[in-house]
Amino acid sequence: MPAKASRAAFGEALLELGAENDRIVTVDADLSKSTMTAKFAHTYPNRAFNVGIAESGMIGLAAGLALAGRIPFACSFACFVVGRFETIRVSVAYTNAPVKLVGTHVGVAIGEDGYTQMGLEDIACIRSLPNIPIVQPADEIETKQAVAAAVEHDGPIYLRLTRQSLEPVHDAAYRFTFGKADVLRPGHDVTILATGGTVWNSLEAAKTLAENGINAEVVNVATIKPIDEDALLLSAGKTGRVVTVEDHSIHGGLGGAVAELFAEVMPTPVKRLGVTGFGESGDPAGLYRKHGLDPDGIARSVTKFLNR
Amino acid sequence: MANPDLAKLDAIAREGRVQIIRMLTHAGSGHPGGSLSVIDILVDLYFNRMRYDPRRPTWEDRDRFVLSKGHCVPAQYFCMAKAGFFPESQLLTLRKLGSPLQGHPDRVALPGVEAATGSLGQGLSVATGMALGLKLAGKSARVYCVLGDGEMQEGQVWESLMSAPKLGAPHHHLDNLCVILDGNGIQLDDFVKKILDLEPVVEKLKAYGWPVLDINGHDIGQIDKALDQAEATRGAPTFIVAHTVKGKGVSFMENQPEWHGKAPKPAEAVQAIREIAGQPLPAWVEPIVAELQAMEKK
Numbered sequence: 361m362p363a364k365a366s367r368a369a370f371g372e373a374l375l376e377l378g379a380e381n382d383r384i385v386t387v388d389a390d391l392s393k394s395t396m397t398a399k400f401a402h403t404y405p406n407r408a409f410n411v412g413i414a415e416s417g418m419i420g421l422a423a424g425l426a427l428a429g430r431i432p433f434a435c436s437f438a439c440f441v442v443g444r445f446e447t448i449r450v451s452v453a454y455t456n457a458p459v460k461l462v463g464t465h466v467g468v469a470i471g472e473d474g475y476t477q478m479g480l481e482d483i484a485c486i487r488s489l490p491n492i493p494i495v496q497p498a499d500e501i502e503t504k505q506a507v508a509a510a511v512e513h514d515g516p517i518y519l520r521l522t523r524q525s526l527e528p529v530h531d532a533a534y535r536f537t538f539g540k541a542d543v544l545r546p547g548h549d550v551t552i553l554a555t556g557g558t559v560w561n562s563l564e565a566a567k568t569l570a571e572n573g574i575n576a577e578v579v580n581v582a583t584i585k586p587i588d589e590d591a592l593l594l595s596a597g598k599t600g601r602v603v604t605v606e607d608h609s610i611h612g613g614l615g616g617a618v619a620e621l622f623a624e625v626m627p628t629p630v631k632r633l634g635v636t637g638f639g640e641s642g643d644p645a646g647l648y649r650k651h652g653l654d655p656d657g658i659a660r661s662v663t664k665f666l667n668r
Numbered sequence: 669m670a671n672p673d674l675a676k677l678d679a680i681a682r683e684g685r686v687q688i689i690r691m692l693t694h695a696g697s698g699h700p701g702g703s704l705s706v707i708d709i710l711v712d713l714y715f716n717r718m719r720y721d722p723r724r725p726t727w728e729d730r731d732r733f734v735l736s737k738g739h740c741v742p743a744q745y746f747c748m749a750k751a752g753f754f755p756e757s758q759l760l761t762l763r764k765l766g767s768p769l770q771g772h773p774d775r776v777a778l779p780g781v782e783a784a785t786g787s788l789g790q791g792l793s794v795a796t797g798m799a800l801g802l803k804l805a806g807k808s809a810r811v812y813c814v815l816g817d818g819e820m821q822e823g824q825v826w827e828s829l830m831s832a833p834k835l836g837a838p839h840h841h842l843d844n845l846c847v848i849l850d851g852n853g854i855q856l857d858d859f860v861k862k863i864l865d866l867e868p869v870v871e872k873l874k875a876y877g878w879p880v881l882d883i884n885g886h887d888i889g890q891i892d893k894a895l896d897q898a899e900a901t902r903g904a905p906t907f908i909v910a911h912t913v914k915g916k917g918v919s920f921m922e923n924q925p926e927w928h929g930k931a932p933k934p935a936e937a938v939q940a941i942r943e944i945a946g947q948p949l950p951a952w953v954e955p956i957v958a959e960l961q962a963m964e965k966k
Contacts, residue, residue: 385804406839409800417793417827421835424797427783429728429805432797446787447824451794455775455784 361500361532363525366556367464369503370521371396374433376504377511378404384511385425387411387434389418394523395435395464416444423447423457431460431511438463438479438520445485452516453489460510461492464521467607467635468651469557471524474641479520484612486518487585494585495538496520498559499528502582505536513538520556520584522607524644527560529580541588543595547577550662551595554605555581555614558633561648562605564655569662576662587617589625596628603631603662607653610634631665633658672716677888681711683952684746685917685944687759690956691742693937693963695763698771701927702740705852705885705912706814712891713812714747722752725779731809732782732798736791737816737850738772739929744781745769753780789822791815796832796845799905803840810844810899818855821864832905833877845905846898847878850885852914856928870909878907885910917944934964 378384378400385407386397392410401408411418415436422434434441441463442448452459466479486494495510495517497503503521510517529544544559545566554562559580566576577595581587596602602622604615615632622628635651648654652661684707692698718731735744742762749756754768761767768777772786782798785791795813802809819825836842849869853860860866873880879901883890891910898906914928915921918940932940937960945953 407804409835411827411831411835414824414827414831416789416824417796417831420790420793420824420828421797421800421831423783424794424799425801425804426797427794428732428798428801428807430801447790447793450784450787451790455794457783457794 361528363527364500365523365525366497366500366503366521367396367523369500370462370507370519371399373504373507374400375403377508378407381431381511382407383429383431385409385430385432387418387422387425387432389413389415389436389440391436394437395462397433397435415440416447419444419447419459419461420451422459423451423455426457426459427455431458433460433462435462435464437465437477438482439477442482442485449489453491456491457516458514459516461516461518462521463518465523466520467522467557468639468647469522469524469607469644471644471647472641475639478639480609480635480639481612482520483584483608483614484616487612487617492516492518493583494518494520495583496556497536497582498556498580499526499530501528501530501532501534502536506582509536509538522557524557526557529559529563536582539583539586539588541579541581541583541591543577543579545576545578547575548598549575550577550601550603550666551599552576552578552603552605552662553581553592553614553618554578555584557607558605558653561653561655562658565658565662568655568659572663574663574666581614584614584617587621589621592618592621593626596622596626601629601666603633603665605633605653605658608634610636631661633661672888672892674889677711677716680715680750681708681888682944684711684743686941686953686956687746688742689932689937689940689944690960691745691759691762692931693934693960694760695931697763697931698742699739699929700921700932701854701914702737702816702850702852703743704916704918704921705914706737706740706850707743708886708888709814709848709850709891709910710743710747712888712895714751716892717895718812719809722780725753729807729809732795732811734783734785734791734795734798734811734813735773736785736795736813737788737819738786738791741773744773748780788816788819789824792825792828792847796828796835796842799842799845800836800840802844803836803842810846813845813847815847815849817849817851817853817860817866820849820866829873829876829878841903842905843902846895846908847905848908848910850912851909852912854914854923854925854928858925873907877904879904881906881908883908883910885912886916919943934960938964
């Protein structure tokens with residue numbers, strides 16, 4: 361399977377699901393070409409609504425549509441979605457309106473557009489709200505199944521999707537299960553918990569580590585909330601050390617969720633890899649190197665963490 | 669509705685005003701001014717207009733009501749209790765620990781409330797979504813949304829005002845949506861005119877593409893006629909600008925910004941209720957006055 365952006369896989373999945381289920385509708389705020397709902401809008405013009413550049417109104421509209429029995433996907437860049445936190449907080453979470461929130465263009469990986477367009481705090485924001493789970497798929501096959509799971513999920517949900525292409529980390533037989541983490545590479549020296557665009561990089565890092573005698577277990581954490589406590593405790597119980605890898609602020613994201621879990625349940629050293637401070641313009645590969653999210657950077661950080 | 673029983677509706681509104689004062693006095697906090705300004709509108713909606721079944725609050729074909737100015741929910745709770753959504757005795761649990769009658773509307777806690785509101789500016793977006801969803805589902809149910817005039821300073825309101833007259837075209841125009849502005853002219857800090865004047869609000873709304881009706885929001889006959897007109901309008905949602913008086917019915921509360929968000933003390937409540945109910949005091953009001961007088965002595 362060739363590499364594909366999870367936003368592109370989302371757009372394709374929505375088109376297929378929309379053919380079977382006419383309750384599915386999309387709500388966009390002038391970014392449908394970027395969130396990849398444009399094809400759905402073209403195919404089902406009566407079920408696609410573009411409210412203009414008005415994200416608060418978009419999320420509120422989606423809440424009303426959901427309460428009236430539709431299955432609305434409200435889509436924008438992740439930073440603009442959670443930028444309307446107060447509307448999500450009251451009209452979606454507290455109202456418990458089954459809106460499917462979709463945030464694309466996550467992380468520094470969007471590159472040249474720079475910080476204002478980068479979703480870097482979205483997981484932290486949504487994690488603080490009851491009722492809304494968070495799913496970030498790692499490749500095309502997982503994305504398509506996650507979108508189907510979002511349709512089936514009886515309640516609101518947040519899908520976190522990438523602009524950049526993602527190399528496949530699963531084979532065709534893979535089955536995504538909401539709430540479950542999956543071990544992509546077994547190991548016993550350290551647990552690497554990765555999500556989204558950094559999963560493949562973590563697998564590459566594990567190869568480098570193996571050459572140096574470190575046997576890393578790589579776990580794909582697609583459902584960030586609720587986190588798969590059993591799988592994480594099982595892996596860390598075996599390895600005794602945990603590293604989290606995400607293209608998101610190191611505060612409050614996957615790393616935060618994992619640190620909270622281990623601090624309370626099974627004290628275990630945790631190293632959080634991610635973005636510190638703001639993002640900036642630049643080429644995506646250069647930004648990943650700068651933030652240590654490329655395979656070499658991950659391998660270096662893991663080695664240093666184990667040797668401390 | 670043809671020939672509404674105005675005397676009956678006015679009597680319900682009067683009862684509503686008494687219960688609002690009573691509830692807030694027991695709660696010890698809340699928003700009397702806006703609850704008293706909006707009650708006539710809500711009484712017509714609940715007792716002469718909307719189709720609903722209190723025994724089946726999720727009935728798919730029900731009309732929807734969204735109180736975007738959620739702080740005035742005591743007026744809605746009165747209507748809901750009177751309509752049979754929950755026992756009237758529960759009104760006195762307003763704002764108390766464990767009560768479904770939250771300080772601001774909570775859809776999950778209280779069946780019959782359609783959306784959580786109170787974070788101002790959001791209700792119209794949600795109501796618009798409901799209207800669109802009902803159209804897509806082929807339902808003839810209508811959606812009513814009440815806004816406050818201070819609330820109209822929120823940017824999200826104008827996002828929805830811009831899109832609602834255009835959404836759903838060409839097959840699903842939102843003529844099933846009716847927005848009512850409780851224009852009482854006062855917000856928390858002061859008069860709306862002093863904080864950030866909305867005028868000319870009718871012209872602004874017309875420029876955004878809304879058919880606008882301008883009425884006295886305490887004249888139930890006018891309210892009902894405007895709602896008739898909204899229901900008969902095809903191809904666009906309707907906006908009713910209802911001119912109201914904050915604290916309507918209680919002389920010392922009327923047009924006083926300080927009564928935006930302050931509960932009356934028992935003695936003030938007794939005075940307010942005597943004014944609302946009139947003399948001689950009707951028999952049903954006597955125990956309420958006695959109850960509040962007992963509170964006063966504690």
